[in-house]
Amino acid sequence: MLKLVNVKTFYGNIQALKGVDIEVSEGEIITLIGSNGAGKTTTLMSISGITSPGSGEIFFRGRPIHNMSPDKIVSLGISQVPEGRHIFQKLTVMENLHMGAFLRTDKDSISEDIEYVFGLFPILTERRHQAGGTLSGGEQQMLAISRALMARPRLLLLDEPSLGLAPKIVKQIFGIIRKINSEQKTTIFLVEQNANLALQVAHRGYVMENGKIVLEDSSDRLLSNEAVKKAYLGL
Amino acid sequence: MEYFVQLFMGGLTRGSIYALIALGYTMVYGIIELINFAHGEIYMIGAFTALIIASVLTLHGFNEIAIFVLASLAAVIYSSAYGFTIEKIAYKPLRHAPRLSPLISAIGMSIFLQNYVLLAQTSDFLPFPGLIPEFGFMKKYEHISSSAELMIFLTTAVVMVILTCVIKFTKIGKAMRATAQDRKMAMLVGVDINRIISITFIIGSALAAVGGVLIASHIGQINFYIGFIVGIKAFTAAVLGGIGSIPGAVLGGFILGWTESFATGYVSSDYEDVFAFALLVLILIFRPAGLLGKSGSQKV
Ligand SMILES: Nc1ncnc2c1ncn2[C@@H]1O[C@H](COP(=O)(O)OP(=O)(O)OP(=O)(O)O)[C@@H](O)[C@H]1O
Ligand SMILES: [Mg+2]
Numbered sequence: 195m196l197k198l199v200n201v202k203t204f205y206g207n208i209q210a211l212k213g214v215d216i217e218v219s220e221g222e223i224i225t226l227i228g229s230n231g232a233g234k235t236t237t238l239m240s241i242s243g244i245t246s247p248g249s250g251e252i253f254f255r256g257r258p259i260h261n262m263s264p265d266k267i268v269s270l271g272i273s274q275v276p277e278g279r280h281i282f283q284k285l286t287v288m289e290n291l292h293m294g295a296f297l298r299t300d301k302d303s304i305s306e307d308i309e310y311v312f313g314l315f316p317i318l319t320e321r322r323h324q325a326g327g328t329l330s331g332g333e334q335q336m337l338a339i340s341r342a343l344m345a346r347p348r349l350l351l352l353d354e355p356s357l358g359l360a361p362k363i364v365k366q367i368f369g370i371i372r373k374i375n376s377e378q379k380t381t382i383f384l385v386e387q388n389a390n391l392a393l394q395v396a397h398r399g400y401v402m403e404n405g406k407i408v409l410e411d412s413s414d415r416l417l418s419n420e421a422v423k424k425a426y427l428g429l
Numbered sequence: 430m431e432y433f434v435q436l437f438m439g440g441l442t443r444g445s446i447y448a449l450i451a452l453g454y455t456m457v458y459g460i461i462e463l464i465n466f467a468h469g470e471i472y473m474i475g476a477f478t479a480l481i482i483a484s485v486l487t488l489h490g491f492n493e494i495a496i497f498v499l500a501s502l503a504a505v506i507y508s509s510a511y512g513f514t515i516e517k518i519a520y521k522p523l524r525h526a527p528r529l530s531p532l533i534s535a536i537g538m539s540i541f542l543q544n545y546v547l548l549a550q551t552s553d554f555l556p557f558p559g560l561i562p563e564f565g566f567m568k569k570y571e572h573i574s575s576s577a578e579l580m581i582f583l584t585t586a587v588v589m590v591i592l593t594c595v596i597k598f599t600k601i602g603k604a605m606r607a608t609a610q611d612r613k614m615a616m617l618v619g620v621d622i623n624r625i626i627s628i629t630f631i632i633g634s635a636l637a638a639v640g641g642v643l644i645a646s647h648i649g650q651i652n653f654y655i656g657f658i659v660g661i662k663a664f665t666a667a668v669l670g671g672i673g674s675i676p677g678a679v680l681g682g683f684i685l686g687w688t689e690s691f692a693t694g695y696v697s698s699d700y701e702d703v704f705a706f707a708l709l710v711l712i713l714i715f716r717p718a719g720l721l722g723k724s725g726s727q728k729v
Binding site (some may be wrong): 242244263264265268269273274276280282283284285289292293294297341345389 | 601603604606607610611613614615616617618619620621
């Protein structure tokens with residue numbers, strides 16, 4: 195469903211991606227792991243059209259999207275939960291959710307979907323009229339995921355959803371990620387530094403170093419791979 | 430007391446105009462962090478458009494109210510078109526350039542527009558018809574205020590209420606707020622940023638045009654230079670209230686209007702500008718982010 199072919203992305207003169215190839219099939223959960231500065235966020239931003247690739251191609255359901263504007267890409271069914279959550283601080287929880295549905299025109303089903311995400315994260319129901327910036331870190335992550343779901347994405351890009359959260363919250367959020375994948379059939383592209391956790395939910399994984407994919411395998415095999423164990427699992 | 434009320438009303442009138450124009454500065458700054466120095470010129474162009482349309486309609490024997498409405502409408506449309514175009518040719522190409530570049534482009538645009546109107550029109554002051562109708566019931570109060578002053582304040586108030594509703598309740602308004610708060614995230618939920626920026630320039634320009642028509646028909650004359658002075662004052666009001674903050678721009682406008690009016694009335698008209706800018710300096714010393722601005726670090 196998603197295919198990156200030799201993607202190279204630059205920030206001015208700095209080359210962050212040095213020819214990345216990734217393929218994701220419909221219904222999968224795949225994870226991209228790698229250390230700080232490897233280029234994981236840049237990969238997601240390249241897919242979303244925020245930092246367009248300097249060269250290479252990205253296809254989504256057969257269509258080239260590497261030259262499309264971010265709003266067009268969202269409208270095709272790709273939503274992102276960016277690193278750091280990026281909640282609209284001064285908008286209420288409800289307004290944040292409505293922003294997630296910005297490109298949708300089906301008013302009735304928008305309300306249904308709001309009920310659906312409130313079902314996933316009941317705490318947001320209580321916070322619905324609060325400004326986004328007043329939520330706790332965990333609640334903000336839940337809101338960020340909910341906001342992305344409001345676009346009814348076919349493909350959900352998640353950038354380090356576990357960052358800075360208590361283990362209990364992380365567990366809850368990863369449970370929901372699994373649930374979204376199995377119930378909504380949403381394909382999931384998960385970026386994580388917490389490799390252990392990521393490889394437990396994902397079907398397959400990619401390992402990135404220095405802007406390049408250095409390893410690609412099923413999660414089970416990556417979990418038992420000696421090099422991965424040493425570099426990313428702290429074993 | 431009567432004198433005080435008179436000055437108060439005068440300040441309210443000036444303040445309304447400053448607020449209308451300050452909104453354009455503050456909204457544009459809120460979205461793209463640019464001081465649009467050509468904004469004062471938009472106001473001036475609005476006044477000239479109204480003058481031209483009013484003259485033509487007068488020749489054709491239209492009645493007062495029709496002239497006022499049509500001339501204002503023309504000013505709003507023409508100024509908005511200018512605001513839209515200026516952004517497209519002078520700022521958009523520089524969106525990823527260093528911060529100073531669009532600022533210099535803005536100053537260049539301002540000088541260009543002044544000179545363009547100077548050449549197309551004249552450097553002399555042109556008489557501007559009193560488009561605002563006289564209300565009978567204001568006769569009783571003419572020692573403290575006038576129909577024009579009342580009309581300016583009321584129009585401003587109505588415009589502010591409409592603007593507030595648009596920003597608070599409409600989808601576009603929500604998208605504007607979201608963009609001002611976090612542009613990249615707004616893009617990630619599918620907001621077309623270019624469209625939001627254009628809309629912001631159009632709304633700001635429309636407000637400036639309304640201000641231009643109102644004040645020109647109150648004062649009764651215009652020339653190519655009026656946008657510069659008022660532009661600087663409105664910019665001061667925006668900074669005073671906290672640039673980027675919409676209620677701040679309105680508050681800053683009124684405070685500046687009253688300061689000038691009372692300083693002129695009780696001290697001397699020579700010191701009008703001195704007081705206005707002294708106030709600005711004081712507020713910036715004690716509240717660097719402006720009255721309602723975000724305290725803490727400022728991006729400029
Ligand atoms: N806006 C930017 N301007 C210049 N260089 C950047 C920018 N953003 C990222 N980079 C560089 O690109 C490289 C990849 O960064 P990226 O953020 O994609 O890494 P990451 O894998 O997401 O890291 P982390 O795990 O810390 O989030 C890094 O060397 C980084 O310094
Ligand atoms: Mg990252």
